[in-house]
Amino acid sequence: MQGREGHDPDFDLVVRAGQGDQAAVQALVARKLPRLTALAGRMLGDPVEAEDVAQEAFLRAWKHAGTWTAGPARFDTWLHRVALNLCYDRLRRRRERPMAEPPEQVDTGPAPDRGLHAADVSRRVQEALQALPERQREAVVLCHFQELGNIAAAQIMDVSVEALESLLSRGRRALRAALSDLVRE
Amino acid sequence: MNRDRFFAILDAYGAEPRRWPAAERAEALAFAGADVEAGAALRWAEELDDLLDESRPLAPSPALRRRIVEAAPQARVRRSPLRWFAPGAGLAAAGVAGLVFGVSLLAPPEAAPDALLADLDTYEVLGGIEPAEGQL
Numbered sequence: 261m262q263g264r265e266g267h268d269p270d271f272d273l274v275v276r277a278g279q280g281d282q283a284a285v286q287a288l289v290a291r292k293l294p295r296l297t298a299l300a301g302r303m304l305g306d307p308v309e310a311e312d313v314a315q316e317a318f319l320r321a322w323k324h325a326g327t328w329t330a331g332p333a334r335f336d337t338w339l340h341r342v343a344l345n346l347c348y349d350r351l352r353r354r355r356e357r358p359m360a361e362p363p364e365q366v367d368t369g370p371a372p373d374r375g376l377h378a379a380d381v382s383r384r385v386q387e388a389l390q391a392l393p394e395r396q397r398e399a400v401v402l403c404h405f406q407e408l409g410n411i412a413a414a415q416i417m418d419v420s421v422e423a424l425e426s427l428l429s430r431g432r433r434a435l436r437a438a439l440s441d442l443v444r445e
Numbered sequence: 446m447n448r449d450r451f452f453a454i455l456d457a458y459g460a461e462p463r464r465w466p467a468a469e470r471a472e473a474l475a476f477a478g479a480d481v482e483a484g485a486a487l488r489w490a491e492e493l494d495d496l497l498d499e500s501r502p503l504a505p506s507p508a509l510r511r512r513i514v515e516a517a518p519q520a521r522v523r524r525s526p527l528r529w530f531a532p533g534a535g536l537a538a539a540g541v542a543g544l545v546f547g548v549s550l551l552a553p554p555e556a557a558p559d560a561l562l563a564d565l566d567t568y569e570v571l572g573g574i575e576p577a578e579g580q581l
Contacts, residue, residue: 278522293505301503311509319514385500410466428457
């Protein structure tokens with residue numbers, strides 16, 4: 261587990277959390293948990309599994325926080341990699357053991373101020389994401405939804421920036437095709 | 446920055462400049478302002494961005510947040526080597542001393558004072574374990 265003091269905005273919080281500083285724990289959870297849950301939700305399309313992944317990723321972070329040292333990778337990058345590996349473990353298990361029923365889709369219901377249309381679009385986007393090949397989905401989730409830079413995303417996916425861009429382009433084209441009826445509205 | 450590269454950036458990263466590669470962002474923005482076809486390409490990419498942004502993220506439940514916080518590292522409580530001199534330990538030691546003194550008054554005259562002191566030393570070596578109720 262690595263971080264870079266002076267460059268990693270989470271470094272100080274991680275070190276303090278590792279020492280048992282409860283204010284740092286609360287701040288780190290507030291900063292990272294929504295991002296991790298969103299990431300796992302978009303990758304897995306299942307809220308229960310997504311929460312399990314987020315919890316497990318944090319348990320691993322707590323395990324290593326006490327020995328966190330400066331290094332080339334940021335904490336956020338490391339945490340994304342951990343969470344994505346956990347997602348891939350679950351996706352692999354799904355392939356090996358086909359489910360009788362598809363997982364419950366991530367949809368928290370229509371927000372009162374956005375109406376039914378927004379909820380419908382949200383559901384369609386989630387379905388289109390789930391239909392993408394896993395690596396394309398991962399690239400789109402990291403770069404579009406998590407808003408990671410291309411270098412960090414490529415590092416997490418262990419591919420070159422050129423390969424990342426290829427995955428992104430194919431993913432976005434597939435999404436556009438799947439959502440074409442909504443684009444024309 | 447040429448047109449092919451600008452379109453490749455839109456194709457991969459969409460229309461929002463904050464998602465573009467940092468090293469090429471300034472050049473791509475300048476190209477977008479100068480090229481006649483850039484505007485249409487930006488709007489095309491923006492249509493998909495807008496749809497994707499309609500997708501609401503899964504929010505963590507309060508129960509999940511609570512479980513994670515409860516599992517976080519706890520600060521270690523360092524025990525001072527002076528803890529044996531805490532008021533409780535002092536009182537216990539005084540109690541034992543009183544007990545020893547009381548017993549000595551009842552003890553046969555042949556009990557040597559050194560043996561009583563040795564008992565007290567034994568208590569202190571054992572770390573100030575409080576006597577059970579009724580012993581005092």
